Amino acid sequence: MSSQQEQLPKDAAAAEGKVNVQINGKWYRFPKGTRIADACNSVGVHVPCFCYHPKLSVAGSCRMCLVEQGMPPRLAPGATPTYNDDGYQTIQWMPRAVVACANTVAENMGIRTDGPVCRDARRAVLEFLLTNHPLDCPICDQAGECKLQEYTADYGQPVHRFTEAKIKKGKNLSIGPRVNLDQERCVLCRRCVRFMKEIVGEEILGVVGRGGRNAIACFPGKTLDSNYSMNVVDICPVGAMTSKDFRFRMRVWFLKSTPTIDVNCGTGTNIFVWSREQQVYRITPRQNDAVNSCWMPDSHRLNYTYINSEQRILTPLVRTDADAEQRPGAWKPLMSSVAEQLRRCNPKQTAIIASARLTNEELYLAGNIAQLLGIVQIDIVPRNGESDGMLISADRNPNTTGARLILGKDGSSLDDIRRGIKLGKIRYLIVLGEDVTREAVIPADHLAKLDYLLVIDHTQSATTRAADVVLPGVTFAEKYGSMVNVTGRLQRLNRAIEPLGESRADWEILRSLLKECGGDMSLLTARADSPMEILEEIASQIPEFKGVTWAAVGNTGLQIIDTGVSIPLLEREQAKK
Amino acid sequence: MAYIPVKRPKFSILDRIYVVELVKGLGITLKHLVLSLLGKSRSKKDFNGAGVGACMPFPEQRWDSHLPSYYRGAPSLVRGEDGRERCVSCQLCEFICPARAIRVVPGSVAPGATAAKQEKAPAEFEIDMLRCIYCGMCQEVCPEQAIFLSQQYLITLTDRKQAVRNKEQLYRLGGIRKGLINKWNQYK
Numbered sequence: 001m002s003s004q005q006e007q008l009p010k011d012a013a014a015a016e017g018k019v020n021v022q023i024n025g026k027w028y029r030f031p032k033g034t035r036i037a038d039a040c041n042s043v044g045v046h047v048p049c050f051c052y053h054p055k056l057s058v059a060g061s062c063r064m065c066l067v068e069q070g071m072p073p074r075l076a077p078g079a080t081p082t083y084n085d086d087g088y089q090t091i092q093w094m095p096r097a098v099v100a101c102a103n104t105v106a107e108n109m110g111i112r113t114d115g116p117v118c119r120d121a122r123r124a125v126l127e128f129l130l131t132n133h134p135l136d137c138p139i140c141d142q143a144g145e146c147k148l149q150e151y152t153a154d155y156g157q158p159v160h161r162f163t164e165a166k167i168k169k170g171k172n173l174s175i176g177p178r179v180n181l182d183q184e185r186c187v188l189c190r191r192c193v194r195f196m197k198e199i200v201g202e203e204i205l206g207v208v209g210r211g212g213r214n215a216i217a218c219f220p221g222k223t224l225d226s227n228y229s230m231n232v233v234d235i236c237p238v239g240a241m242t243s244k245d246f247r248f249r250m251r252v253w254f255l256k257s258t259p260t261i262d263v264n265c266g267t268g269t270n271i272f273v274w275s276r277e278q279q280v281y282r283i284t285p286r287q288n289d290a291v292n293s294c295w296m297p298d299s300h301r302l303n304y305t306y307i308n309s310e311q312r313i314l315t316p317l318v319r320t321d322a323d324a325e326q327r328p329g330a331w332k333p334l335m336s337s338v339a340e341q342l343r344r345c346n347p348k349q350t351a352i353i354a355s356a357r358l359t360n361e362e363l364y365l366a367g368n369i370a371q372l373l374g375i376v377q378i379d380i381v382p383r384n385g386e387s388d389g390m391l392i393s394a395d396r397n398p399n400t401t402g403a404r405l406i407l408g409k410d411g412s413s414l415d416d417i418r419r420g421i422k423l424g425k426i427r428y429l430i431v432l433g434e435d436v437t438r439e440a441v442i443p444a445d446h447l448a449k450l451d452y453l454l455v456i457d458h459t460q461s462a463t464t465r466a467a468d469v470v471l472p473g474v475t476f477a478e479k480y481g482s483m484v485n486v487t488g489r490l491q492r493l494n495r496a497i498e499p500l501g502e503s504r505a506d507w508e509i510l511r512s513l514l515k516e517c518g519g520d521m522s523l524l525t526a527r528a529d530s531p532m533e534i535l536e537e538i539a540s541q542i543p544e545f546k547g548v549t550w551a552a553v554g555n556t557g558l559q560i561i562d563t564g565v566s567i568p569l570l571e572r573e574q575a576k577k
Numbered sequence: 578m579a580y581i582p583v584k585r586p587k588f589s590i591l592d593r594i595y596v597v598e599l600v601k602g603l604g605i606t607l608k609h610l611v612l613s614l615l616g617k618s619r620s621k622k623d624f625n626g627a628g629v630g631a632c633m634p635f636p637e638q639r640w641d642s643h644l645p646s647y648y649r650g651a652p653s654l655v656r657g658e659d660g661r662e663r664c665v666s667c668q669l670c671e672f673i674c675p676a677r678a679i680r681v682v683p684g685s686v687a688p689g690a691t692a693a694k695q696e697k698a699p700a701e702f703e704i705d706m707l708r709c710i711y712c713g714m715c716q717e718v719c720p721e722q723a724i725f726l727s728q729q730y731l732i733t734l735t736d737r738k739q740a741v742r743n744k745e746q747l748y749r750l751g752g753i754r755k756g757l758i759n760k761w762n763q764y765k
Contacts, residue, residue, distance in 0.1 A: 136760075138667035138720050139697040172696055248683040248697050251668045 009087045010107050022091065022110040036100035036111060037065050045113055048122065048151045050237045051189035052101035055294050055573070056198055059101075062129075062189050064151065066097035066121040070110035097121045122155040131162040132212060134171075134184040142239030144252040148187060167212045175205075175217075176224030178244050178298055179233060183215040186240035192216065192232035199295065199569075200228050200390075216240065228390065230298045234284055245302055246282045258496035259286055259555045261483065263357055263476045264300040265385075266395035267292060267567055268485035270556070273304075273477050273496040280307045280477055280496065288556050290489065293573055297392055307475045307497075311460045314501025317470040326470065331502070338469055339516030341452060345428040347374035351417045353440060354407065355433035356380045356397035358506060359481025359493060360545075361534040363399070363406045365510035366432055372518045377420065381440045382411030390569045393486045401563060402484040405544050418442055427451040433473060433506060435461035456509055472503035479505040480531045482553060488561035490545070492553050507531050640730060649711045650729040652704055653751030654744065655722075657758060661692040662748070663723035666699035670715035670724055678708035679715060695761040702744040706732055722758065725751060 018029040030039045040047045050062035072089035091110035137143045169183035193205045233243045255274040262269040270288040285296035318329040370378045380403045383396035420426035436442045447466040455467040477496040532550035539548040612618045619631040666683040684700025
């Protein structure tokens with residue numbers, strides 16, 4: 001076979017629906033229609049961008065992503081293309097750079113990001129962006145994660161040639177209940193404008209003024225009060241949009257980010273928890289295209305203050321006499337006395353109210369304890385609200401699906417437990433991570449009538465105050481575990497901070513209780529020294545979890561079942577494509 | 578590893594018996610003895626002392642006026658000529674401090690204040706003098722020229738808690754620094 005008949009790279013790529021692109025001298029294949037910026041970033045060639053965001057429409061306004069581009073020569077009429085030995089045509093480089101965000105790749109295209117054209121273009125763009133920039137990095141909350149800072153360090157020049165007076169614009173403007181605007185720091189990428197228009201669907205932000213006095217502002221009479229407003233803080237590449245909640249609280253370089261999931265609703269939004277020395281400072285969304293895209297609601301983002309609240313229970317509490325005050329106890333003797341008490345309880349008069357805010361591992365251990373003690377009355381507390389048509393699910397429990405799969409319960413028998421307590425049929429109650437006086441509607445005086453009330457929870461509540469024994473559990477930021485969201489996706493919780501005070505992870509408490517109660521560890525074939533091992537145990541026992549391991553779940557999750565529920569925001573995103 | 582031959586000096590016989598050096602050393606001692614007896618010793622000349630011995634008779638005499646300008650003593654915070662707190666609590670000193678002696682709690686400037694454009698100022702600023710190693714990195718890293726190593730060298734403590742200096746103490750030690758910084762002037 002002669003070389004003439006061999007398949008050319010362009011035909012081989014076309015067969016896959018792809019095109020050949022040369023990036024910095026190396027040939028790659030990308031699907032047709034890929035943006036140059038995405039193509040470069042996907043092979044590890046970094047293209048700096050301010051205005052381009054993969055989830056938003058293309059603006060092409062910042063000019064930061066300029067790259068040198070070349071194409072094969074345009075043929076004279078009737079001429080046939082000539083191919084080099086490697087099967088590609090010679091690339092003719094264009095004298096001017098093009099934007100990588102608004103152009104798509106084409107067959108035999110060449111892209112250079114390391115040449116003098118590109119280098120000069122980037123340096124010039126940065127110099128223009130910095131002419132009116134206030135350079136107030138020491139007081140800017142974005143410092144440390146600011147694209148303008150990073151790119152200036154990477155591609156900018158150390159000297160400021162602009163000697164005119166800088167244009168003054170508004171600083172520290174309150175444009176909404178949760179967001180501050182600094183117009184001087186803005187690079188006018190309009191990401192926030194596009195986000196509000198395209199993702200939230202409310203036109204609140206716009207650009208006013210002309211030339212150098214261009215500035216972002218709210219339309220007259222409007223404020224940025226959407227429940228998704230703080231996402232503009234995340235997507236703002238500079239410190240123009242800043243969060244009021246996080247304002248001046250900590251510099252980002254001190255914070256450790258832990259990938260985990262949000263527990264405020266059934267969506268299980270992927271998040272980063274930012275912490276320093278046992279203190280959680282903020283929560284930001286983490287990209288997961290199967291769950292929350294790049295966004296999260298403000299109400300969930302700001303619901304972290306209970307983690308370091310004064311109301312946390314930090315030591316085990318025990319009430320020795322009926323009318324005495326609760327007093328702190330030590331873990332070890334308390335666990336054996338609790339186990340002894342539980343063994344003495346009549347299982348027919350005992351109920352467990354678990355929570356769908358617990359992880360799969362904890363629910364599994366709770367189920368095992370119930371089975372061991374012969375308790376049949378066990379259920380979770382349902383929490384239903386309304387979906388907001390974006391990311392907040394109607395189910396406000398993060399792990400209802402997990403509870404259904406593992407315990408086989410969905411909150412429907414809670415009424416029986418409630419009635420049992422009211423009529424005095426239930427004398428002993430175990431509450432796991434719930435304040436039953438609220439959503440479960442069991443009045444505190446009914447709890448007071450119980451012979452024994454054991455509560456595992458992290459925060460003081462009417463239920464813990466009525467309890468005979470309170471074992472301090474932890475919040476979602478202090479434990480490992482897994483949860484199943486409304487769509488049936490298994491996701492991981494990672495520990496951001498160590499358990500505060502003397503508190504212990506809930507799975508640890510339940511595991512110790514199980515050991516103390518039974519001594520018969522045949523129920524728990526695995527050693528169960530970590531949630532990872534308990535998850536393996538679950539995988540061997542429950543068919544839906546078959547083959548699941550901690551590593552397989554990963555930080556992006558694993559679809560284990562299809563519940564038929566979908567997330568409205570993702571549906572819209574997919575429809576757009 | 579590159580092999581680098583080191584040239585050792587050749588010692589003569591005079592060097593090796595070292596009697597000459599011994600006599601030289603005794604001579605220096607003798608010189609100081611004589612100067613001390615005449616009341617013309619270094620302590621008299623340099624430290625305004627009684628003229629006995631070459632050392633400073635501390636604590637009767639103090640180093641304070643004899644320290645070189647570059648002496649690195651306890652770190653302090655300074656105010657500008659306009660009375661503005663120069664520190665904007667950017668926490669770079671806390672970040673750079675190799676001994677982790679610095680602890681800053683950032684805070685806001687009240688909207689009506691004279692330095693309102695600065696927006697940010699420390700709510701609390703603590704330096705643990707038991708941790709501080711006087712390296713001067715905080716002074717070097719400060720983008721606002723707000724932290725300086727003072728000439729204070731005499732730090733006597735009776736309690737660990739005293740070692741932690743708060744913002745008020747640090748400003749008292751630093752005082753006012755000359756040289757106007759116009760960066761946060763809203764009219765500039």
